[in-house]
Amino acid sequence: MTLPIKGSIVFITGATGGLGQALTAAVAARGAAKIYAAGRDVSALANAPGVIPIRLDVTSDHEVDQAASIANDVTLLINNAGVNHNATFMRTSDLQIAREEMEVNYFAPLRMTRAFASPLIQSRGAVLNILALLARINFPLMGSYCASKAAALSLTQGLRGELAPKGVRVVAALPGAIDTRLTADLDVPKMTPAEAAAGILDGFEAGEEEIYVGEMARSLAERLASDAKAVERELASGLI
Numbered sequence: 001m002t003l004p005i006k007g008s009i010v011f012i013t014g015a016t017g018g019l020g021q022a023l024t025a026a027v028a029a030r031g032a033a034k035i036y037a038a039g040r041d042v043s044a045l046a047n048a049p050g051v052i053p054i055r056l057d058v059t060s061d062h063e064v065d066q067a068a069s070i071a072n073d074v075t076l077l078i079n080n081a082g083v084n085h086n087a088t089f090m091r092t093s094d095l096q097i098a099r100e101e102m103e104v105n106y107f108a109p110l111r112m113t114r115a116f117a118s119p120l121i122q123s124r125g126a127v128l129n130i131l132a133l134l135a136r137i138n139f140p141l142m143g144s145y146c147a148s149k150a151a152a153l154s155l156t157q158g159l160r161g162e163l164a165p166k167g168v169r170v171v172a173a174l175p176g177a178i179d180t181r182l183t184a185d186l187d188v189p190k191m192t193p194a195e196a197a198a199g200i201l202d203g204f205e206a207g208e209e210e211i212y213v214g215e216m217a218r219s220l221a222e223r224l225a226s227d228a229k230a231v232e233r234e235l236a237s238g239l240i
Contacts, residue, residue: 079108089140136174138150
């Protein structure tokens with residue numbers, strides 16, 4: 001099942017971040033009919049042509065329900081909001097960091113999809129969850145982030161099973177490292193946000209269900225298929 005961006009009515013969370021801005025620009029360039037761009041501070045979006053800014057905290061049931069009542073014509077929901085504290089499991093003083101990553105990276109896409117299910121079912125639309133390659137394998141230097149993205153990948157698979165019979169496509173994007181503030185401390189080759197956005201949308205329009213974006217993601221996915229334990233040991237040593 002494919003769904004072209006052209007003519008779609010798109011809702012993007014985390015729209016003020018580096019990848020969010022790139023996705024907003026990319027869907028506009030591909031002919032989206034309307035774009036709702038959501039974030040905690042949308043002042044930077046106020047003058048963007050063709051974009052409807054919506055102030056939204058994706059961890060708030062009330063604000064998500066309010067956004068769904070405003071944007072009740074959405075045909076493509078892009079769950080892009082995310083947080084990465086670059087934290088290990090054992091070196092943090094408490095569980096607050098892990099809870100926040102799980103709240104934003106797992107519970108928020110679930111909350112958003114439930115809130116927007118009705119218009120998506122009506123339009124036979126799509127949900128695009130922006131995850132990360134590290135949803136597939138844990139990198140202990142950011143262990144709790146990886147765990148939250150793994151939960152979001154499982155969520156994506158479960159939602160796909162529930163919503164496909166209702167005509168809604170559910171897709172996971174699994175990019176490699178992107179040059180944003182979330183990866184500022186990661187010393188590896190990185191895609192630009194524009195490159196990542198293009199790869200994500202190319203895969204989406206091609207009908208892919210799991211979109212591996214960038215050489216890092218494609219290479220590591222191939223290695224996971226051939227020897228997942230070797231990759232696990234390599235990442236445990238601090239290499240990526």
